[in-house]
Amino acid sequence: MARAAASKTRTRIQREKTELILTAALEVFATYGYRGSTIDQIAGQAGLSKPNLLYYFDNKDAIHSRLLERLLETWLAPLHALDENGEPITEILAYVTRKLEMARDFPRESRLFANEILQGAPRILDQIAGPLKTLVDEKALIIRGWSQQNQIAPVDPYHLIFSIWSTTQHYADFDTQVSVVLGPRAATRFDDAARHLTDMFTKLLRP
Amino acid sequence: MARAAASKTRTRIQREKTELILTAALEVFATYGYRGSTIDQIAGQAGLSKPNLLYYFDNKDAIHSRLLERLLETWLAPLHALDENGEPITEILAYVTRKLEMARDFPRESRLFANEILQGAPRILDQIAGPLKTLVDEKALIIRGWSQQNQIAPVDPYHLIFSIWSTTQHYADFDTQVSVVLGPRAATRFDDAARHLTDMFTKLLRP
DNA sequence: TCACCCTTTGACCTGTTGGTCAAACCAGCA
DNA sequence: TGCTGGTTTGACCAACAGGTCAAAGGGTGA
Numbered sequence: 001m002a003r004a005a006a007s008k009t010r011t012r013i014q015r016e017k018t019e020l021i022l023t024a025a026l027e028v029f030a031t032y033g034y035r036g037s038t039i040d041q042i043a044g045q046a047g048l049s050k051p052n053l054l055y056y057f058d059n060k061d062a063i064h065s066r067l068l069e070r071l072l073e074t075w076l077a078p079l080h081a082l083d084e085n086g087e088p089i090t091e092i093l094a095y096v097t098r099k100l101e102m103a104r105d106f107p108r109e110s111r112l113f114a115n116e117i118l119q120g121a122p123r124i125l126d127q128i129a130g131p132l133k134t135l136v137d138e139k140a141l142i143i144r145g146w147s148q149q150n151q152i153a154p155v156d157p158y159h160l161i162f163s164i165w166s167t168t169q170h171y172a173d174f175d176t177q178v179s180v181v182l183g184p185r186a187a188t189r190f191d192d193a194a195r196h197l198t199d200m201f202t203k204l205l206r207p
Numbered sequence: 208m209a210r211a212a213a214s215k216t217r218t219r220i221q222r223e224k225t226e227l228i229l230t231a232a233l234e235v236f237a238t239y240g241y242r243g244s245t246i247d248q249i250a251g252q253a254g255l256s257k258p259n260l261l262y263y264f265d266n267k268d269a270i271h272s273r274l275l276e277r278l279l280e281t282w283l284a285p286l287h288a289l290d291e292n293g294e295p296i297t298e299i300l301a302y303v304t305r306k307l308e309m310a311r312d313f314p315r316e317s318r319l320f321a322n323e324i325l326q327g328a329p330r331i332l333d334q335i336a337g338p339l340k341t342l343v344d345e346k347a348l349i350i351r352g353w354s355q356q357n358q359i360a361p362v363d364p365y366h367l368i369f370s371i372w373s374t375t376q377h378y379a380d381f382d383t384q385v386s387v388v389l390g391p392r393a394a395t396r397f398d399d400a401a402r403h404l405t406d407m408f409t410k411l412l413r414p
Numbered sequence: 415t416c417a418c419c420c421t422t423t424g425a426c427c428t429g430t431t432g433g434t435c436a437a438a439c440c441a442g443c444a
Numbered sequence: 445t446g447c448t449g450g451t452t453t454g455a456c457c458a459a460c461a462g463g464t465c466a467a468a469g470g471g472t473g474a
Contacts, residue, residue: 017451036240039432049453050453133388180340256423
């Protein structure tokens with residue numbers, strides 16, 4: 001077992017190198033998926049030798065797992081923030097906006113997640129079936145309540161959430177395609193997307 | 208070079224085995240991506256030995272390339288069918304429906320495509336920048352025309368198309384997540400999605 | 415039926431990948 | 445300044461992956 005992993009990170013160097021490795025690994029895993037990525041690639045990206053990297057993490061899987069742990073928190077935060085007591089349409093539009101900002105600011109996290117789900121979520125199925133599903137169920141109930149009180153148009157809350165996830169994450173996961181198709185217009189893709197999605201979900205939800 | 212690849216497929220066995228291999232490879236590549244898949248895996252899935260598989264295809268890349276070639280045709284067909292002379296909203300909703308049916312009936316093709324784009328589209332960038340972009344530009348022009356003639360509400364045609372792609376393909380690419388989150392409701396996910404998306408795009412486009 | 419060519423396979427080769435280890439190296443504190 | 449324990453590395457290993465090849469096995473038309 002790697003020395004540094006035997007106990008909680010304590011020295012300055014350990015903190016720095018661990019972070020360095022995770023950043024490099026995020027880049028690599030997000031692009032090639034777990035099986036498509038190699039330790040050498042990650043080490044190279046981090047500017048370390050392979051044995052040096054393995055001094056900080058027990059093995060390839062440990063790096064990946066650590067990334068996924070962190071990911072879920074970040075990932076669920078925006079939905080968590082959806083407030084039952086806020087103005088319904090404002091709340092949902094704010095959620096859309098936050099998700100789109102995450103696609104813009106954390107595209108690698110989005111791709112890491114996409115890769116994992118595409119492969120059948122072998123390593124995070126528990127988290128999907130547990131915390132994620134719980135949170136979605138909870139928020140779906142709130143949205144259904146808003147529907148029933150006629151504060152928003154009648155809508156299937158689950159498929160609404162899927163629509164928000166898919167449309168926003170598309171700008172991270174399929175950025176290659178989006179940018180090529182848009183050509184020069186790609187420069188303003190996130191602003192244009194914000195306008196488009198705000199418009200779309202407003203029209204969908206207005207009672 | 209593989210014997211069978213030297214000339215156009217001619218014998219019965221060649222036709223059958225080639226098809227068998229491509230089907231197996233689609234399954235494997237769609238799940239693990241190019242680098243994450245092995246020839247042994249594909250051979251195993253097809254019930255063949257590795258050398259036997261390599262008798263029909265020169266190498267791993269040849270199998271993958273063949274799949275991608277076929278994919279683009281299938282992939283662009285529904286958009287191609289969008290008819291300038293049809294009733295605008297009907298045409299676009301029909302496109303949404305067709306795309307959703309493809310997500311339901313050809314999820315592996317969708318995932319293969321998603322995997323390729325996620326990795327930066329190294330092997331189909333030309334096709335994206337060429338035929339795909341050309342087709343999208345052409346159809347975007349039609350949609351813009353409909354907008355300007357007030358047959359549909361003003362909308363950014365490119366981002367409309369992205370929304371259609373993302374929402375429909377989500378049900379193929381993220382099926383693991385969708386099914387887990389929906390739980391027992393998952394049984395009717397495609398019908399529910401059809402209703403939801405029809406509703407959403409109708410409201411978006413109605414002038 | 416038999417020859418011919420298509421098909422299949424076991425053995426093998428080479429490069430890659432995940433991972434180990436002992437030894438060298440270095441940072442910081444007594 | 446000299447320990448001491450954290451850090452780094454080159455060399456190495458076993459398993460795996462892509463791909464080759466010669467030889468054996470079959471299907472089918474003459």
